[in-house]
Amino acid sequence: MGETKPVLPRRYHRLRDVLNRRQTDLTVLLEDVHKPHNFSAIIRTCDAVGVFAAHGVYNEGDVPAFSETAKGSEKWVDIHTHPDLETAVNHLKAQNFTLYATHLTENALDYRTIDYTKPSCILFGAEKWGVSTEAMALVDQAIYIPMLGMVQSLNVSVAAAVILFEAQRQRLNAGFYDHSRFEPEVRDRILFQWTYP
Amino acid sequence: MGETKPVLPRRYHRLRDVLNRRQTDLTVLLEDVHKPHNFSAIIRTCDAVGVFAAHGVYNEGDVPAFSETAKGSEKWVDIHTHPDLETAVNHLKAQNFTLYATHLTENALDYRTIDYTKPSCILFGAEKWGVSTEAMALVDQAIYIPMLGMVQSLNVSVAAAVILFEAQRQRLNAGFYDHSRFEPEVRDRILFQWTYP
Ligand SMILES: C[S@@+](CC[C@H](N)C(=O)[O-])C[C@H]1O[C@@H](n2cnc3c(N)ncnc32)[C@H](O)[C@@H]1O
Ligand SMILES: C[S@@+](CC[C@H](N)C(=O)[O-])C[C@H]1O[C@@H](n2cnc3c(N)ncnc32)[C@H](O)[C@@H]1O
Numbered sequence: 001m002g003e004t005k006p007v008l009p010r011r012y013h014r015l016r017d018v019l020n021r022r023q024t025d026l027t028v029l030l031e032d033v034h035k036p037h038n039f040s041a042i043i044r045t046c047d048a049v050g051v052f053a054a055h056g057v058y059n060e061g062d063v064p065a066f067s068e069t070a071k072g073s074e075k076w077v078d079i080h081t082h083p084d085l086e087t088a089v090n091h092l093k094a095q096n097f098t099l100y101a102t103h104l105t106e107n108a109l110d111y112r113t114i115d116y117t118k119p120s121c122i123l124f125g126a127e128k129w130g131v132s133t134e135a136m137a138l139v140d141q142a143i144y145i146p147m148l149g150m151v152q153s154l155n156v157s158v159a160a161a162v163i164l165f166e167a168q169r170q171r172l173n174a175g176f177y178d179h180s181r182f183e184p185e186v187r188d189r190i191l192f193q194w195t196y197p
Numbered sequence: 198m199g200e201t202k203p204v205l206p207r208r209y210h211r212l213r214d215v216l217n218r219r220q221t222d223l224t225v226l227l228e229d230v231h232k233p234h235n236f237s238a239i240i241r242t243c244d245a246v247g248v249f250a251a252h253g254v255y256n257e258g259d260v261p262a263f264s265e266t267a268k269g270s271e272k273w274v275d276i277h278t279h280p281d282l283e284t285a286v287n288h289l290k291a292q293n294f295t296l297y298a299t300h301l302t303e304n305a306l307d308y309r310t311i312d313y314t315k316p317s318c319i320l321f322g323a324e325k326w327g328v329s330t331e332a333m334a335l336v337d338q339a340i341y342i343p344m345l346g347m348v349q350s351l352n353v354s355v356a357a358a359v360i361l362f363e364a365q366r367q368r369l370n371a372g373f374y375d376h377s378r379f380e381p382e383v384r385d386r387i388l389f390q391w392t393y394p
Binding site for chain 2: 040
């Protein structure tokens, strides 16, 4: 009679456990990352390390479609697109995030020296151009992954994985995945949405 | 008059420095990783962490072509394809490598518990099927990257990056990139080949 299909207890418990590990204070901001397989792989990595919401700004063209590479992760990571970079940055700063741009500048710090247990947003740049000058002016700190070979940069979804799994490591050590980080009412509301999408 | 173009000293020094950081005892074995952008991104990551030679076995179809994602890294990483898995594994075991398969089995170890300063070869599986049963029977140990979300696996080039950058971290700490790991004659021969390809 009802419109909702019954949810198996196993599925419900799995959704609840995953939601209990979600980190509301770890996120990414993607600046014109436009290749579907890169965008998809990054969202899939976000899911794996427990990012609750991801952010994007698309000045050049549309938000990319998800490819097979996403493996459905787009259903479990809230994706916010912002009209422009300044709006996105203001939104994130109002939530207390420190913004890190992944960019090789003179003052960039090795990504392994950052404390990702603090509220952290990592900004990644477009495949061709990298992080824009505008973005560099708005963030708190530049960070980089040490490159020891001939090619000067990594694929963007690779760079995102390297940094997000360092954050996962730090947050596992700090016990951040052991207890829900949501207010109980918020958790229950989201769990309901996940269960009956 | 000569057939070889002069090489600028700066280029020569760069090639020499990169070669001096190459690790002959860290490698990957790719089992039917067939999407060009995954194959390319993995070789680019190999270059970035200093892998000297990478290995592949292609039972299903041809070795993939390199895509734009490789950014030329295929010129700086020696790529060996083997006729079958057993030949590849014997070749690597004869060189003293411990073989790690990235696969979620009961006895798999968290990838962060492995000592990658020892001669290490990491095996990655096909996008669709993962590591084969045949491969699992031939390797020394299964390892996995902890997944905390809804999707059960990572994109293969993402998984490779996460593990190879853990190896890079351990080898940076151990000073493995500070001095050439080649015999001087071998180093000079390879440097010549890199300089005049
Ligand atoms: C292919 S790169 C852009 C390259 C561009 N030519 C440049 O110079 O910035 C695309 C994005 O990947 C990320 N990335 C690539 N290599 C990185 C590294 N070594 N450290 C940190 N981020 C990196 C950054 O977010 C970068 O904007
Ligand atoms: C998309 S996965 C294959 C998924 C396949 N359905 C399975 O169950 O094995 C492709 C490859 O990526 C690597 N991989 C993906 N997730 C991983 C993880 N969490 N830990 C280690 N390796 C992983 C492995 O090499 C795997 O063979």
